[in-house]
Amino acid sequence: MAGNPVTTFHKALALVLSVIVDLFFFYATGFVVVHSAFGHLARLWVFAALRWSVIIVTALLVLGDLKPLLIRFTTAHSLLPAVLESGNWALSLEESQCSRVVDVRCWLMFAGASLGAALFWEFTIPDSDEEAEGKEQKQKSRVLFKRVLYLHYPDYLLLLGGLVFLTLAVICEMFIPFYTGRVIDILGSNYQQNEFLAALLFMGLYSLGSSVSAGCRGGVLLCAISSVTCRIKVMLFKALTEQEIGFFEIIKTGKVVKQHKERKQKDKMRKDFLIFCAGEITSRLSRDTTLTGETVCLNVNVLLRTFIKTVGMISLMMSLSWKLTFLVLMETPITGLIQNIYDKHYQRLSQAMQDSIAHANDAANEVVFGIRVVRSFNTEKHEADRYDKRLMETHSLKTHRDTVRAIYLLARRCTGLGMQVLILYYGRLFIQMGQMTIGNLVSFIIYQSDLGDNIRTITYIFGDMLNSVMAAGKVFEYLDRKPQISTDGNLKPDQLKGHISYQGLNFAYPSNPDKTVLQDFSLELKPGQMTALVGPSGEGKSTCVSLLERLYEPQHGEILLDGEPLKSYDHHFFHKKIAVVSQEPVLFSGSVRDNITYGLTGCSLDEIQEAARKANAHEFIQQLKKGYDTEVGESGGQLSKSERQRIGIARALIRQPKVLILDEITSSLDSESENKIQQALASCPDQTLLVIAHRLKTIETADQIVVISGGKVKERGTHQQLMELKGSYHKLREELFSEGRSTL
Incomplete structure (x- = not known):
C-alpha cells in the first residue's frame, strides 16, 4: 500500500465522497417521502435512480474505472429501500420502520444486505481473467452435446415417445396436490357428496395416469439408452482397433508405467504395461461410453421433467396465492448461495481426500513390492508409522469434509424450516383475510416442499450433465483421432517377389x-x-x-x-x-x-x-x-x-x-x-x-x-x-x- 500512495489516496477519497453523497441522498429520500405529495413508491424509485447515478458518477470521476463487484454493490444498495417497500406493498404489509424514520442504523442494514447480495453474485457468477476460457469451455460443451444428441438420431422415435410419456406423467403428478386441497375444502365446508366423489375420482385418475406414464417413460428411455450405448461402444472399439501401436504405448497410465520402466524383466514389463493400457481403454469403453449414452436419455429426461414440473408448480402456486409464491421464491437466492459455497468446499475436500487415499495406497504398495528391503533393513515399524501418518491425514480430511456437509445440511434445513414457518404465518393471515382457503394452503405447502427439491435437482443436473459431456469429450477424442500410420495405400500387384x-x-x-x-x-x-x-x-x-x-x-x-x-x-x-x-x-x-x-x-x-x-x-x-x-x-x-x-x-x-x-x-x-x-x-x-x-x-x-x-x-x-x-x-x-x- 505504501508503495503506491496515489492509488491509495484515490481509493480513500472515492470511499469518503461516496459515503457522504450516499448519506445525503438517503436522508433526502426520507424527507421527501414524509413531506411530498406525489406517490410513495414513485418517489422511492425516482430517488433510488438518482442516488445510484450520483454515486457511480462520483466514483468514476475519482477512480476512472469501476470493478463489476463495486457496480453491483452500488446498484443493490441504492435500490434496496425501494425494493423493500415495493415488497411490503405487494404482500399487503405495513410500511417498514426505515420508511417512516430514517437513521444511520437503517443505512447500515441496507449496506450489509447489499454487500451480501453482491458477494452472492460474486460466488455464483465470478468475474475473472479466465472468462474467455470459460466461454470457450461452454462453447465446447455445447458442441459436444450436439454431437451426442446426433448419435441418438436413429432412436428418435423412442426419445419422442419418452418425451410424450414424460409430459403426461408430470402433468398428472402436478394436479394431485391440487385435488388433495380440494378434498380438504369440501370436507371442511358444506359437504356435497357429488363434489367429493368427483374430486376423489380426478385425484385417482391423475395418480393412475402419473404412475402409468412414468413407467412407460422409464421403459422407453431405458431401451434408448441401451441402443445408443451399444452403438457408441462399437464405434469407439472400431476406432481404437484402427490406431497405430504407438498410440497404445503413450496412453497415460500414471506412476505404474514409470515403475515398470525401471524393471529389468522385459517380457513381464511389456505384459503389465499392456494390461494397464487396456485398463485405460476399457475405462473408455465401459464407463465413458455409458455416461455418453445417458447424457440425453437420463440427464435431459430429469432436466425436462423437473423444469416442466417446476414451471407448472409455480403456475399453480400463483393461482393459489401469488403473494406466498413471491415469498417462497425469495428463498431461492439464499439456497443457491448456500449450495454454491458447499459445493466449492466439499469438492475441494473430496479431491484432497482422494489424493490422500492414493498416497496411502502408494505407501502400502511400495512396502509390498519392496518387502525384502524392508525386512533387510529392519524398518517395519518405520513403514507402519509412515502408513499410519498417511491414514491420519486421510482421516482428518474426511472429518473436515463431513463437518462441512453437516453444516450444509443444518443450514439447508434451517432455511427450509424458516420458510415453512413464514408460509404458515402468512397463510393464516391470508385465510383470516379471506384471500385463500385451508385446502389451498395445504396444496400450497405440498407444492412448496417439492419446489425446493426441484430447484436443487436442476442445479445438480447441470453439473452432472457437464460431467457426462466431458466423458463424451474423451470418447469423441478417440473417435476423431486419425491413425498416424496411413492405411490408404491401394497397390495390389498380381506378382509379389518379396524383396x-x-x-x-x-x-x-x-x-x-x-x-x-x-x-x-x-x-x-x-x-x-x-x-x-x-x-x-x-x-x-x-x-x-x-x-x-x-x-x-x-x-x-x-x-x-x-x-x-x-x-x-x-x-x-x-x-x-x-x-x-x-x-x-x-x-x-x-x-x-x-x-x-x-x-x-x-x-x-x-x-x-x-x-x-x-x-x-x-x-x-x-x-x-x-x-x-x-x-x-x-x-x-x-x-x-x-x-x-x-x-x-x-x-x-x-x-x-x-x-x-x-x-x-x-x-x-x-x-x-x-x-x-x-x-x-x-x-x-x-x-x-x-x-x-x-x-x-x-x-x-x-x-x-x-x-x-x-x-x-x-x-x-x-x-x-x-x-x-x-x-x-x-x-x-x-x-x-x-x-x-x-x-x-
Whole structure:
C-alpha cells in the first residue's frame, strides 16, 4: 500500500465522497417521502435512480474505472429501500420502520444486505481473467452435446415417445396436490357428496395416469439408452482397433508405467504395461461410453421433467396465492448461495481426500513390492508409522469434509424450516383475510416442499450433465483421432517377389522419443533366402520386425517392398503377404479352426490341415476331443505353450505369405518339431524368411546372418564368413560356449 500512495489516496477519497453523497441522498429520500405529495413508491424509485447515478458518477470521476463487484454493490444498495417497500406493498404489509424514520442504523442494514447480495453474485457468477476460457469451455460443451444428441438420431422415435410419456406423467403428478386441497375444502365446508366423489375420482385418475406414464417413460428411455450405448461402444472399439501401436504405448497410465520402466524383466514389463493400457481403454469403453449414452436419455429426461414440473408448480402456486409464491421464491437466492459455497468446499475436500487415499495406497504398495528391503533393513515399524501418518491425514480430511456437509445440511434445513414457518404465518393471515382457503394452503405447502427439491435437482443436473459431456469429450477424442500410420495405400500387384530393403532408417519409439533405437539402418532381404538377426537384447532386432509389419513408422528413411514403399500397398493385401509368428503367439477364445483361419474367410478344411501339417500341429490337433473344433479357451489357456506355438505357425503358413517373419519361435519347440518346421519352410523356395533366433543350429543354416549392435548393422555374412572374420559374431559364440549354453 505504501508503495503506491496515489492509488491509495484515490481509493480513500472515492470511499469518503461516496459515503457522504450516499448519506445525503438517503436522508433526502426520507424527507421527501414524509413531506411530498406525489406517490410513495414513485418517489422511492425516482430517488433510488438518482442516488445510484450520483454515486457511480462520483466514483468514476475519482477512480476512472469501476470493478463489476463495486457496480453491483452500488446498484443493490441504492435500490434496496425501494425494493423493500415495493415488497411490503405487494404482500399487503405495513410500511417498514426505515420508511417512516430514517437513521444511520437503517443505512447500515441496507449496506450489509447489499454487500451480501453482491458477494452472492460474486460466488455464483465470478468475474475473472479466465472468462474467455470459460466461454470457450461452454462453447465446447455445447458442441459436444450436439454431437451426442446426433448419435441418438436413429432412436428418435423412442426419445419422442419418452418425451410424450414424460409430459403426461408430470402433468398428472402436478394436479394431485391440487385435488388433495380440494378434498380438504369440501370436507371442511358444506359437504356435497357429488363434489367429493368427483374430486376423489380426478385425484385417482391423475395418480393412475402419473404412475402409468412414468413407467412407460422409464421403459422407453431405458431401451434408448441401451441402443445408443451399444452403438457408441462399437464405434469407439472400431476406432481404437484402427490406431497405430504407438498410440497404445503413450496412453497415460500414471506412476505404474514409470515403475515398470525401471524393471529389468522385459517380457513381464511389456505384459503389465499392456494390461494397464487396456485398463485405460476399457475405462473408455465401459464407463465413458455409458455416461455418453445417458447424457440425453437420463440427464435431459430429469432436466425436462423437473423444469416442466417446476414451471407448472409455480403456475399453480400463483393461482393459489401469488403473494406466498413471491415469498417462497425469495428463498431461492439464499439456497443457491448456500449450495454454491458447499459445493466449492466439499469438492475441494473430496479431491484432497482422494489424493490422500492414493498416497496411502502408494505407501502400502511400495512396502509390498519392496518387502525384502524392508525386512533387510529392519524398518517395519518405520513403514507402519509412515502408513499410519498417511491414514491420519486421510482421516482428518474426511472429518473436515463431513463437518462441512453437516453444516450444509443444518443450514439447508434451517432455511427450509424458516420458510415453512413464514408460509404458515402468512397463510393464516391470508385465510383470516379471506384471500385463500385451508385446502389451498395445504396444496400450497405440498407444492412448496417439492419446489425446493426441484430447484436443487436442476442445479445438480447441470453439473452432472457437464460431467457426462466431458466423458463424451474423451470418447469423441478417440473417435476423431486419425491413425498416424496411413492405411490408404491401394497397390495390389498380381506378382509379389518379396524383396525387402531397409534404407537409412532412424527410429525412436513414441513412448520414448529421446532414445534412438535404429540409426542409419540399412539392410536387404532377398527372396528365397533366410536372414537371421542376432545380437544382444535391446539392440534393435525386434524393432526391425515391428517396422516391417508397419506397426510403427520410421522418423527418417523408408522400407521398400519390391521397390515400392510399404505405405503404398493395400492394407489387407500387405498383411496377407507378410506374416509374423512371435515367440508367444496370441490365441483368441474360439476353436482351433478359428485361430488358424483368423482374419481369413473361405478357407477349406484341406487348406487348414495342410497348414497344420507344415507346422507339425495336425497330429496333436487330431488327438483333441473335437479335433479342429476344440475350444482353445481364453488366450489359448487349454493348450500347452508348444501347442500354441505350432498353431501360431499354422496361422501364418495358411496365408501362403511371400515374407515370413519368425521371432524366436523355436524356443518352445522340441528338436523333432523344429526339424519338421524347417523342412516345411524349405519347401517354399521363393519365400523371404526373416528369423530372430537364439538356437545356434538355426543361425548356422541361414543364408545371411546380420549382427545388430547399437541400432546399426555391425556385421553381415554367412556363418562361415563371420566366424573367419572373428568379430562380434565370433565373440558371441565364444561367450556362449564358454558359459556352456546352446542359445544366444
